Each structure stands twice: as structure tokens, then as C-alpha cells.
């Protein structure tokens with residue numbers, strides 16, 4: 001490569017890296033894996049080394065990034081939050097060790113090896129043991145003040161616990177990582193899948209997106225967690241720990257969540273051994289662990305080693321390469337979502353990856369297939385890191401045979417044969433047919449789901465049957481179902497048909513927000529639906545709302561509802577079919593429950609039965625009444641909810657027969673929160 005070519009390539013790489021930084025840090029929507037990103041950085045670093053005259057003073061050789069976003073107050077860290085040098089190579093890790101041994105003039109050095117948590121870096125400040133602030137890393141110097149959101153994290157103590165021999169500094173910035181457990185990540189993605197919304201690629205993006213929500217009630221709906229592992233500014237200096245090992249002990253003694261495991265070891269071989277152990281254990285951790293962080297144990301030696309402008313010389317991240325495997329792409333199938341989006345799916349020759357057998361991977365959209373030139377019959381590289389949705393990374397063109405012809409994306413919906421459309425500015429290809437049977441099924445399934453009006457007995461399979469029979473062609477059709485039709489489904493279906501009809505009847509009195517959520521307006525999730533219900537108080541009022549009801553002079557009128565959502569709502573109700581849905585629901589006799597302002601449970605009658613997990617019966621009654629609800633001793637058709645605990649008896653049975661909604665304690669507490 002000559003200098004002119006190198007110059008072009010360097011410019012290209014810088015541009016790509018800047019773009020991926022923006023996607024990763026500000027939008028929390030990376031398009032490539034960390035591994036591929038690091039490869040770009042390495043290529044750039046290698047070129048800059050070969051052609052030093054082309055290296056800029058502002059050379060990007062490590063991800064420094066900037067996560068600051070609009071809407072938050074910025075706060076200046078008292079001590080800078082650095083990033084870490086990272087490597088995928090054992091050799092480079094050993095060089096790191098050798099360099100420290102040389103620079104510090106020691107025969108041996110001790111290190112702490114701890115998990116590198118794939119979350120979002122935050123700094124939590126405690127003053128005299130009280131939590132005063134939580135801030136994101138930002139650009140390292142200043143970050144976004146996310147205190148309100150961090151306070152939704154139940155495991156983050158407001159006060160540091162006191163313990164013998166453990167100081168409580170006057171001021172301490174404790175560094176850590178906010179994350180979502182794999183289970184919580186999967187729960188949220190499942191909900192999004194059901195709602196036809198795009199899935200999050202991994203827990204890190206979801207955690208980053210969540211902590212940056214402007215509405216902390218929205219944040220509280222997702223169970224964020226935190227783990228703390230490092231220190232920033234500490235006052236007085238006498239409250240500094242002597243070693244990182246000791247600091248982990250303090251974090252624990254203060255009652256803060258700490259890393260699941262760490263190793264204090266001496267010498268490069270022992271460091272490497274610990275990393276191998278971590279690799280075998282990490283799947284069992286609650287958080288995604290994408291590597292190991294190796295830190296010099298002694299704090300005084302850390303100081304002597306010092307840092308570069310961006311990262312300490314005393315620590316290094318060793319990253320585990322994601323699991324990848326080559327396998328054959330047997331077919332490309334197309335899934336149609338609730339809003340008509342066609343999503344291509346790779347049907348793969350099953351292959352073992354990151355401990356699970358992978359037979360399918362998402363191909364995202366039409367453009368993605370074209371960009372990677374993915375063809376049926378190709379051998380493709382599939383990647384899966386932990387719980388991340390498997391993805392096709394690239395094609396091995398060397399194994400391509402002449403039979404592999406470019407993939408032609410369907411021009412018609414595979415379900416109803418309507419010609420597909422691609423709206424301007426969207427990557428998604430859609431089936432525009434509102435009556436497309438898959439869309440109908442998904443819409444009805446969503447409406448009836450637990451997250452919406454919650455009709456027991458109307459699960460996915462039952463909806464499939466009703467749509468197939470032609471009895472349900474739209475959401476309001478649910479309320480027009482006929483008993484004799486249901487009875488024709490089989491022999492002994494009398495009781496289950498009656499139960500279903502009772503559940504459908506009971507759903508007419510679901511809370512308003514459940515209906516709003518159930519309509520499936522793009523971008524409107526449960527939390528937004530609650531905000532809208534509080535503001536508009538009826539479906540009609542929402543359906544006839546004007547732009548000014550949402551946005552005035554660029555400002556949101558309803559907290560939590562920004563312009564994107566406002567436009568989505570207006571567009572939705574502008575569509576005559578959607579207005580018709582609302583009118584038909586009203587005509588079917590729905591009576592959405594709207595809480596009186598300030599009292600979450602006004603006008604609702606509850607019956608308690610069985611033993612609740614945490615509340616006594618008196619507590620529960622008091623709380624319901626304080627929120628404007630009524631508690632009654634017996635179940636009737638007028639009962640709005642039966643709250644059932646362990647060993648619930650005949651009242652539960654009666655509720656089921658009458659079609660009265662049954663909730664548990666957690667749902668009651670949720671309602672009390674409004």
C-alpha cells in the first residue's frame with residue numbers, strides 16, 4: 001500500500017469509527033459487534049504506525065466515546081473516568097505484565113482479575129455515607145446526571161452500611177456498571193416481540209437506553225441492576241484503600257452489590273489461569289461478562305504506574321472473542337409482524353454456539369441481506385455472544401457454488417400476497433393489507449395479552465383458531481363472539497366457552513390504559529399508555545386529540561410523550577380504520593376504568609383471598625382504601641378484582657366462574673403506584 005492509498009483508507013476508517021461511536025454511545029444501537037469495532041480500530045492503529053506522517057494528533061486508537069444526551073443536567077466528575085486499554089491476545093496481556101514489572105522494578109506483581117461487565121459505566125457519589133448523585137461516564141470529564149433513574153435500582157443503597165474497620169469517607173465516587181440481567185433482557189424483548197416492536201440486540205444497549213429515559217417511571221418498569229468495582233475521587237486521602245482486594249471488601253461491607261467473583265493472583269501465569277477460570281464461570285453470572293479486567297492490586301503501585309491521557313497503565317481489559325461458527329444457510333423465511341413489517345430470518349444448519357444450538361438468526365431487513373450479499377446455500381459466519389440474538393456476520397464467498405443466486409426479497413406478502421411497500425425513510429418493508437391474517441392475529445393477540453386488556457383463555461393458540469374460523473377479523477370482533485360458534489369447536493367445550501365469554505365480558509371494564517396499549521399504536525408502550533389515560537380519560541378524547549394537545553412550542557404537554565410519539569398517535573388515529581376500531585369498541589359496550597384524579601383505585605371494588613406474600617390483609621385493605629378503592633368480603637359480578645394469595649379458596653373459584661379478574665399482590669402494588 002502506498003502513502004496515497006493509506007491516506008484514503010485512514011480517512012475511511014476514521015469516518016467509520018466515528019459513525020460507530022455515535023451509534024454505540026449516543027444511540028445505544030450499535031450495528032456491529034465490539035469485536036468488529038475493535039478490528040477497525042486495530043487496522044487504523046496499524047496503518048498509523050506504518051505511516052506515522054498520516055497519524056493525526058487526535059488519533060482514535062481506543063474507544064473514548066461520549067454518552068451525553070440531551071435532556072439531562074451534566075455533572076463534572078471530581079476525578080476523571082478513564083477507559084481501559086483492551087486486547088484479545090494473550091501475548092499482549094503478557095506484554096502488559098512485563099512492562100509493569102520493568103517500569104516498577106519488581107520481580108513479581110500481584111493483580112486482581114475481575115469480570116468485565118458489559119453494561120453502562122456510572123459513578124455514584126456518597127457524601128458522609130449518603131447517596132447524593134449518580135452520573136454516567138459521559139466523555140470521562142463530565143456526564144449526565146441520572147440520579148433519579150439510578151434511584152429506581154432497588155439494590156443500590158441510599159446509605160453506606162457501617163462496619164468495623166471500614167471507613168466511611170466524607171466524599172467518595174464509586175464506579176460501577178449498570179446492567180440488566182439476561183432474564184430481564186429476555187422478558188422485555190419478548191414483550192416487544194409480542195408488540196411487534198424491534199428487538200434490542202443485547203442487554204447492554206437496553207440498559208444504556210433505559211438509564212437515559214427522561215421519565216424515571218418508565219425506567220422503574222425495567223429492573224435495572226448495578227455492580228460497583230472501582231473508586232474515583234476519595235476524601236480524605238486517609239480513606240483510600242491499600243489494595244483493590246481491600247476495596248472489594250469495603251464495597252461489600254458498605255452493602256453495595258459487588259462483582260460475583262474476583263481473583264487476587266501473582267505473576268502473569270496466574271493471571272492467565274484466573275482469566276480461564278472466569279471464562280468457564282461467566283455464563284453463570286447474572287450479568288453479561290465480555291472479558292476480564294486485570295488491575296494491579298496495590299494502590300500505591302497503581303499511582304506509581306500512572307496513566308496516559310485516556311487510560312491507566314496499571315489496568316488492562318482482556319476481552320473474550322465472541323463465539324462464531326460457519327454453517328450453511330438452508331433457507332430464508334419471512335415473518336410478518338403486527339404492523340405488517342416483513343422480517344427475514346436465516347434458517348441455518350444447526351450449529352453449536354456459546355453453549356446453545358443455533359438454527360435461526362435474524363437477517364434484520366431487505367437492505368441488510370443485499371449489503372452482505374447473503375444467498376440461500378451460502379456458508380455463513382454466525383455469531384452469538386451469550387444471550388445476544390444470533391446474527392449472520394458475513395458470507396464465506398470461497399465456499400459459494402454457482403447455484404447460490406442473489407436473494408430476491410418477496411414483492412408480495414407471503415401470507416396474503418398483497419404487494420409490499422417500503423415507506424420513505426424506513427428500512428422496513430411492509431405488507432400494507434390491514435386485513436392480512438397474520439397481522440389480524442398478532443393485533444388480536446396483543447390486545448388480549450396480559451400486558452393489555454388481559455383476557456384469560458384468549459391466548460395465541462385460541463386467537464389463531466378464531467381468526468382461522470373467520471369469527472374474528474378485527475379487535476372489536478372479540479366482543480361479538482357467539483356462544484354457539486364457540487360450542488361448535490368440540491365436544492366438551494361448554495365450560496371453557498363460558499369461561500372465555502365471561503373473561504371477555506370482564507375485560508370491558510379493564511383500565512383505560514390497557515385499551516390504549518392494546519390498540520398497538522407504534523411507539524406507545526404501557527408506561528406511555530398510562531400517561532395518555534391520565535391526561536385524556538377516554539378513548540374518544542385521545543382519538544380526537546390535536547397536535548397542540550401534545551406539543552406546544554416544541555415542549556411536551558404530557559411528560560413522557562415527546563414529538564415522535566405524538567406524531568405516531570396522530571397518524572394512527574388519522575387512519576379511518578383505526579378510528580373505526582375505537583368506535584366499534586365503544587359500541588360493543590366497553591367501559592374503561594379511569595381512576596379519579598389523585599386516587600389510583602377510585603370506584604373499584606376488591607376482594608382479598610388467601611395469604612399474600614408480603615402484605616397482611618389489613619395492610620392491603622388500608623392501602624386499597626387510601627387509594628380510593630373499596631374492599632368487600634364477597635365476590636359478585638360487581639367486584640372489579642379478586643386479589644389472590646397462597647391457598648386461596650372458594651372466592652377464587654367464584655371469581656373465575658363470574659369472570660372477575662384475578663390479580664396477585666405484585667399486580668395490586670403496581671396498581672397502587674398508578
Ligand code: IVH
Nearest residue numbers: 082083084114115116117121229230293312
Ligand atoms: S475499571 C480506570 N473494572 O469497561 C479503570 N471497568 O473498557 C476503569 N468495565 O469504562 C474501569 N467492568 O465501564 C473496570 N470490573 C471492571 C469493569 C469495567 C466493566 C467497563 C467500564 C470501563 C470500560 C473500559
